[in-house]
Amino acid sequence: xxxxxxxxxxxxxxxxxxxxxxxxxxxxxxxxxxxxxxxxxxxxxxxxxxxxxxxxxxxxxxxxxxxxxxxxxxxxxxxxxxxxxxxxxxxxxxxxxxxxxxxxxxxxxxxxxxxxxxxxxxxxxxxxxxxxxxxxxxxxxxxxxxxxxxxxxxxxxxxxxxxxxxxxxxxxxxxxxxxxxxxxxxxxxxxxxxxxxxxxxxxxxxxxxxxxxxxxxxxxxxxxxxxxxxxxxxxxxxxxxxxxxxxxxxxxxxxxxxxxxxxxxxxxxxxxxxxxxxxxxxxxxxxxxxxxxxxxxxxxxxxxxxxxxxxxxxxxxxxxxxxxxxxxxxxxxxxxxxxxxxxxxxxxxxxxxxxxxxxxxxxxxxxxxxxxxxxxxxxxxxxxxxxxxxxxxxxxxxxxxxxxxxxxxxxxxxxxxxxxxxxxxxxxxxxxxxxxxxxxxxxxxxxxxxxxxxxxxxxxxxxxxxxxxxxxxxxxxxxxxxxxxxxxxxxxx
Numbered sequence: 489x490x491x492x493x494x495x496x497x498x499x500x501x502x503x504x505x506x507x508x509x510x511x512x513x514x515x516x517x518x519x520x521x522x523x524x525x526x527x528x529x530x531x532x533x534x535x536x537x538x539x540x541x542x543x544x545x546x547x548x549x550x551x552x553x554x555x556x557x558x559x560x561x562x563x564x565x566x567x568x569x570x571x572x573x574x575x576x577x578x579x580x581x582x583x584x585x586x587x588x589x590x591x592x593x594x595x596x597x598x599x600x601x602x603x604x605x606x607x608x609x610x611x612x613x614x615x616x617x618x619x620x621x622x623x624x625x626x627x628x629x630x631x632x633x634x635x636x637x638x639x640x641x642x643x644x645x646x647x648x649x650x651x652x653x654x655x656x657x658x659x660x661x662x663x664x665x666x667x668x669x670x671x672x673x674x675x676x677x678x679x680x681x682x683x684x685x686x687x688x689x690x691x692x693x694x695x696x697x698x699x700x701x702x703x704x705x706x707x708x709x710x711x712x713x714x715x716x717x718x719x720x721x722x723x724x725x726x727x728x729x730x731x732x733x734x735x736x737x738x739x740x741x742x743x744x745x746x747x748x749x750x751x752x753x754x755x756x757x758x759x760x761x762x763x764x765x766x767x768x769x770x771x772x773x774x775x776x777x778x779x780x781x782x783x784x785x786x787x788x789x790x791x792x793x794x795x796x797x798x799x800x801x802x803x804x805x806x807x808x809x810x811x812x813x814x815x816x817x818x819x820x821x822x823x824x825x826x827x828x829x830x831x832x833x834x835x836x837x838x839x840x841x842x843x844x845x846x847x848x849x850x851x852x853x854x855x856x857x858x859x860x861x862x863x864x865x866x867x868x869x870x871x872x873x874x875x876x877x878x879x880x881x882x883x884x885x886x887x888x889x890x891x892x893x894x895x896x897x898x899x900x901x902x903x904x905x906x907x908x909x910x911x912x913x914x915x916x917x918x919x920x921x922x923x924x925x926x927x928x929x930x931x932x933x934x935x936x937x938x939x940x941x942x943x944x945x946x947x948x949x950x951x952x953x954x955x956x957x958x959x960x961x962x963x964x965x966x967x968x969x970x971x972x973x974x975x976x977x978x979x980x981x
Contacts, residue, residue, distance in 0.1 A: 492577065493590040496564075500591055503563045508556035515548040516541065536624065543617030550606050550872075554879040555910050557595070561887025562894075562902035569895030584954045588888055595884045603877040607752045615750045633659070633684070642693070642729050644668035649682075658683055662697055664727070676703040677727070693729040700725065748869040756870040763863040770859065774852050778845075864925050871935030878939055879913070885946035889953030913938050 519541075568574045577587055633639045638648045645668070650661035662682045666675040679700025686693055702720040748756065823831065886909060894901060916938035924934025933940075 492582070492587070496568075496587060496590050497594065499568065500560055500564045500594070504556055504560035507559035507563070508552060511552035511555045511559070512545055512548055515552055516545050519544045519548075536620070540617070540620055540624070543613050543620065546613035547610065547617060550602065550610065550876040553598075553602055554876065554883045554913070555906070557598070557880045558883035558887045558910060559902060559906045561591075561884050562891040562906055565888050565891030566894055566896045566902050567891075569892050574892055574895075584889070584892060591884065591888065595881050599877045599880045602880055603873060606873045606877060611750045611752055618747070618750070638665075645729065647695075662695075662700065664695075674705045677701070677725075678703070679725070691730065695727045695729065697722070697725045697727065699723055748866045751866075751869070753870055753873055756866055760863065760866050760870065763859070763866060767856070767859050767863055771856060774856070778848070860927060861925055864927065864931050867931040868921060868924055868935055871932065875935050875939050879942075882939055882942050882946050883909070883913075885950050886942065889950045892953050893949075909942075913942055916941055 565574070574584070574587070578584070633647055633649060635649055635652055638646050640646050644666070646665040648663045649659040652659050658681055660681045662677070662679040664677040665673055666677070667673075669675075677697065677700060679697035681699065682695055682697040684693060684695050700722055702722070702725075704718040704720075748759070751759065823834065826834065887906065890905060891902065894905065896902065920929065920934040920937030922934075923929040923937075924931045929937070
């Protein structure tokens with residue numbers, strides 16, 4: 489049995505290493521497509537680019553690991569089934585469950601290691617990755633000029649472009665606000681196109697603009713004349729921006745340590761408790777203020793030399809139940825006894841009060857919603873440490889029995905089957921995370937949605953494989969189709 493266990497482990501390790509490397513590569517391609525055009529050819533040292541790619545690859549490990557386990561499991565047991573090695577083992581009285589035993593132990597150890605990586609290593613690499621990107625952006629501010637977004641990296645200026653040609657580096661529809669005089673948006677430069685380059689000493693950034701205008705809001709008087717506005721046209725103009733810091737000085741890591749992706753479970757638990765207490769306190773305080781200052785009106789504060797904090801409150805404030813208020817005073821009868829002028833005044837004040845309450849509700853609702861969303865992101869980050877590690881076990885119990893059923897090795901059918909299952913898992917994972925963040929689902933349900941749906945599927949496939957039965961019985965499927973066809977025949981009763 490020990491030799492068979494060694495054979496199974498050896499058969500799995502090779503495909504697992506290969507598929508893990510392939511998974512990291514393809515997931516890293518997404519990062520490369522987004523950033524490589526901005527990093528290559530910008531004067532950065534190649535070691536900086538390698539570090540960025542290294543830290544980015546480390547952040548992809550929790551997602552690449554389950555995919556590699558699924559691929560390797562299908563390939564390993566597909567190869568064993570294709571070469572009749574599984575058949576030989578089963579004919580010797582060894583069940584599929586006993587064949588899987590060494591890999592189950594290996595998967596348990598791998599899942600534990602994945603949790604350790606997510607909890608201890610990943611926060612460190614994510615911190616280094618974020619800090620390095622921040623340092624690069626400070627050294628090369630032109631990297632941060634994205635299309636459709638104002639960039640304020642250069643002190644005193646706000647720069648925006650609408651489009652960028654990745655091949656030539658030409659940027660289109662420039663807009664530059666000059667705030668160096670601290671007088672607001674008094675000076676604006678607009679151009680059809682332009683390009684940016686850094687001087688050889690990397691002390692200045694030169695922006696060359698083509699076909700544009702300089703707008704100056706002067707608002708100054710000279711004698712009896714007023715010059716409120718001036719516009720100057722140009723076909724080509726160069727603007728030199730002094731870069732404040734050209735060195736790759738390392739920023740303080742404390743700037744990034746408060747982010748939930750750079751915390752372990754212990755740190756997240758402390759922050760979650762603090763955020764939850766703060767959210768609950770703010771919610772209760774807002775409810776109390778809403779009731780006290782809108783439902784129960786306070787009269788003006790009466791100044792008292794002896795008690796400056798004394799308030800003369802409405803006499804009905806002590807009656808907190810609406811039923812008691814109605815029995816005490818009939819508001820409708822009071823309103824009917826008023827003159828038309830007083831009625832109009834009451835209605836006007838009521839409408840204004842309602843408008844103020846509505847604005848207050850909208851502002852506080854958005855503030856509380858943002859705080860709740862931030863809290864849920866921390867809670868999701870805590871659960872993800874466990875759910876992504878547990879996904880390795882789930883994908884093994886899907887891939888191993890599935891490979892023994894399809895009995896096909898190599899990179900053809902196993903990759904197709906694995907990609908379908910992984911895409912299904914990833915869609916459920918994103919849906920659960922989004923729903924939990926938007927408060928449509930409890931955080932626990934959203935974090936475990938994908939694993940909770942695929943776990944019963946893995947149990948079902950494993951059961952079918954251990955019983956040597958087909959996942960879907962074609963005979964039963966044909967019987968169901970015949971029943972439906974007979975039911976749909978004309979004259980059927």
